Amino acid sequence: MTMNEITLVGKKIGNGNPIYYVAEAGATHTGLGSAKNLVDMAVNAGFNAVKFQIVESKKCPTPDELFNGHKCIDIWKQRELTQDEWKELHAYCKGKALPAFATITDVNQLDWFPSESYKIRSRDIGKLLLIKAVSERCKVIQLDTGYATIQQIKTAIGRTDSKVEIIIHHCPSGYPANIENERLSLIKKYKDEFNCLVGYSAHSNNFTIMAMAIAMGANMIEIPIVEVESKSIAPEAEYAISEENDYLKEYIKDLKEMEQCL
8 A cells, every 4th residue: 555645625634635624523513603714724724624423322332431531422412413404514515615524424324425535543443344335335434443463553543444535643542632541653653664644633622732743744734713712512622723813814924934944
């Protein structure tokens, strides 16, 4: 597998190209109106794309698992949308000319949110039938890693369709991730091992860590965003970035300027 450059929604991503910035809005919205507000924020801040997470609370695998005192099932219910709402949100992103991706947790969700790219969360990297089915329905599949081993990642890649392009995401564990869990050296290790594009899914709002991820060779940076005074109970909301006082816009601007130093 050799993928040093891919084209996603008409934009080249890869070595020698600008970093592709994705606003992670899936964890922190609190309904359709909130999700649309986050799309507007992403456009205003200069992101290349936005990503959501499609969940169905009835299929929550660990409903009683606690995150910052809140049950997983309650967190999922807060961000759950109906099929019609997902289609409306997809149309809203299209109207804003903002490419939109989604983390998929079940094959049936592919029809709810048409996209060139879908993401598999790290918890599901062992669900090989899901990975195979998703890879057959998109141009680019994104694989979160978390604590996955090299062999687990190899196995997941081996089940993808031969025509799909792959982005591996270094995804540190924790909400937020502790410094020792960042393990940014894995970005280069994944590039060397798999000879493909590697992204970094931020689990903090630490600018220095973002900059280091870029310096380590990340081709895509996924940054969680949140509304000002959000009522989200998701753990990601505690470190996601808002647009208060244009902070988010300046944050992205500074990262893009930092790229020019490399």
